[in-house]
Amino acid sequence: MDLKDIIKKYEENKNVRTLRTIIQHNQRNIIQLTGLAGSSVSVIAAACYKTNPHHAIFVLPDREEAAYFLNDIENLLGEKQVLFFPSSYKKSYHINDIDNNNVLLRAEVLSRISKSTQPFILVTYPEAINERVITKQNLANNTIEARVGDTLSIEFISEFLIANGFERTDFVFEPGQFAIRGGIVDVFSFANELPYRMEFGGDKIESIRSFDPNTQLSEKNLNHFTIIPNVQKELAQQGTESFFNFIPQDSVLWAKDLGFTMEYIQKNLDALKEKETVLNDDDEKVALNANDIYENEKEIEKHLQKFTLIEYGTKIFPDIHRDETLHFNHKPQPAFNKNFNLLSENFLSNLSRGYKNIIFSDTAKQIERIYAIFEDIHFKSSSVKTQTMAPGQKIEFSPILLSLHEGFIDNDLQLACYTDHQIFDRYHRFRLRKTYSRSEALTLKELYSLKPGDFITHIDHGVGRFGGLEKIEVNGKQQEAIRLVYK
Numbered sequence: 001m002d003l004k005d006i007i008k009k010y011e012e013n014k015n016v017r018t019l020r021t022i023i024q025h026n027q028r029n030i031i032q033l034t035g036l037a038g039s040s041v042s043v044i045a046a047a048c049y050k051t052n053p054h055h056a057i058f059v060l061p062d063r064e065e066a067a068y069f070l071n072d073i074e075n076l077l078g079e080k081q082v083l084f085f086p087s088s089y090k091k092s093y094h095i096n097d098i099d100n101n102n103v104l105l106r107a108e109v110l111s112r113i114s115k116s117t118q119p120f121i122l123v124t125y126p127e128a129i130n131e132r133v134i135t136k137q138n139l140a141n142n143t144i145e146a147r148v149g150d151t152l153s154i155e156f157i158s159e160f161l162i163a164n165g166f167e168r169t170d171f172v173f174e175p176g177q178f179a180i181r182g183g184i185v186d187v188f189s190f191a192n193e194l195p196y197r198m199e200f201g202g203d204k205i206e207s208i209r210s211f212d213p214n215t216q217l218s219e220k221n222l223n224h225f226t227i228i229p230n231v232q233k234e235l236a237q238q239g240t241e242s243f244f245n246f247i248p249q250d251s252v253l254w255a256k257d258l259g260f261t262m263e264y265i266q267k268n269l270d271a272l273k274e275k276e277t278v279l280n281d282d283d284e285k286v287a288l289n290a291n292d293i294y295e296n297e298k299e300i301e302k303h304l305q306k307f308t309l310i311e312y313g314t315k316i317f318p319d320i321h322r323d324e325t326l327h328f329n330h331k332p333q334p335a336f337n338k339n340f341n342l343l344s345e346n347f348l349s350n351l352s353r354g355y356k357n358i359i360f361s362d363t364a365k366q367i368e369r370i371y372a373i374f375e376d377i378h379f380k381s382s383s384v385k386t387q388t389m390a391p392g393q394k395i396e397f398s399p400i401l402l403s404l405h406e407g408f409i410d411n412d413l414q415l416a417c418y419t420d421h422q423i424f425d426r427y428h429r430f431r432l433r434k435t436y437s438r439s440e441a442l443t444l445k446e447l448y449s450l451k452p453g454d455f456i457t458h459i460d461h462g463v464g465r466f467g468g469l470e471k472i473e474v475n476g477k478q479q480e481a482i483r484l485v486y487k
Contacts (some may be wrong), residue, residue: 001356001398003076006125009413019310020048022324024248029323033312037330038349039418040406041312042072044328049077053119057253057392059129061260061313066125066428068405072263073121075362075402084432085109085124085243088232093268095293103232104175107190110139111228113246126261127268130295132240141331142231143191146205147224153203154185157227160283161187164229166311173213176230186211191228191289194219242295257313299304305307313356325376332419333407344377347395350416359395360404361420366401405430446486458484 010016022029035039049056060066062119074082083107086102089095113120114136144160146152161178162168170176172186172195179186188195197218208225209218255261269421272290311317336343347357361367374395407418421428454466467483
């Protein structure tokens with residue numbers, strides 16, 4: 001059994017077919033899903049999207065849960081159509097501590113969904129969706145777009161960038177910067193993960209590429225670019241509106257623990273209102289109006305009524321009429337605490353009841369390790385009188401080479417979906433897209449200004465002394481590397 005077989009089983013499931021029909025009709029129904037466990041909602045959502053691509057917004061209770069769900073849905077469907085919409089701030093409702101990487105992601109998402117005609121999946125969390133955003137009109141007014149072959153003067157681009165707060169530098173390494181070298185223009189827009197490099201022949205754009213700001217090397221060729229300034233700064237000068245105004249009316253909202261989400265939004269907004277002042281960009285205290293930054297619980301509730309809403313989790317939104325409740329019969333993955341005899345007995349019990357054992361892992365080595373453990377258990381039980389298995393009996397499972405956050409047992413479909421990190425009692429890390437700021441990464445200018453003996457901090461190995469640049473051979477090719485000297 002592979003991933004396609006699993007998705008197919010869910011596509012044919014009675015509850016999933018009902019859910020798919022509701023999504024297709026888009027009558028602003030409110031649906032409650034009960035009995036889910038682990039990452040089963042990710043698989044159900046993927047099955048719904050596969051057969052009927054649509055705009056889907058997933059609101060998880062906090063940033064960490066959102067990140068785990070994001071990784072699940074990216075692994076199941078691919079990263080291309082999946083977006084992540086974070087809060088602008090490093091900590092919940094700490095509005096003096098802006099995260100520039102998050103500001104970049106928010107601008108990129110707003111740009112994409114404001115003009116997207118293709119279905120997309122967006123994953124987010126409470127403090128991100130109730131934070132007000134730049135208006136659609138102001139976003140359009142502050143955006144410049146062009147394609148390969150278009151006529152556009154370098155002087156016009158330079159004037160636009162300077163007027164919108166971009167800084168001209170020798171090398172581009174973070175959002176809000178641009179560099180001009182003859183007919184080449186580098187721009188780090190707030191609407192793209194990587195900066196653009198545009199090559200001009202006179203006033204004609206001959207090529208557009210994205211490039212790595214740390215190496216300054218090109219990544220891939222592009223057909224067009226979109227330049228957006230720092231929308232966070234624009235908010236202070238121009239009007240704002242609800243994030244939900246950017247969402248297409250035919251979108252489907254999936255919300256986990258919506259009751260908790262609404263309480264959380266109002267509680268933090270009330271706490272923020274007690275503050276009288278905040279610091280601005282120049283560290284000066286200014287009067288705070290929390291309502292200019294966030295929407296309240298009642299406003300969010302009104303927005304939710306515009307969409308088909310699918311609720312799940314343990315804390316649902318109270319006092320709301322639900323059009324349908326769909327019951328699933330799922331259980332969490334059992335805890336084995338690295339007891340592989342217990343695991344083997346569980347797998348054999350599943351097989352005896354007609355269940356399929358499935359292990360999700362992102363590495364083939366972990367699968368090989370589990371096979372080896374089961375073979376060892378089989379050998380030992382065949383050579384002792386007190387057998388845990390019958391002679392000739394084998395432990396069978398289907399390996400799936402992708403990661404899910406949490407395993408689950410589906411008693412309706414007779415699937416036991418386990419994760420390798422839970423089997424080995426290992427912490428499962430989520431991953432979010434990371435861009436490096438000036439404080440973290442060296443620019444080429446800074447690199448060539450270093451002298452042997454200068455201290456450098458390596459992201460993995462810590463502080464060492466700069467030993468100069470050295471040519472080394474990598475896969476048969478000469479490559480220039482930085483030599484770091486440690487004690």
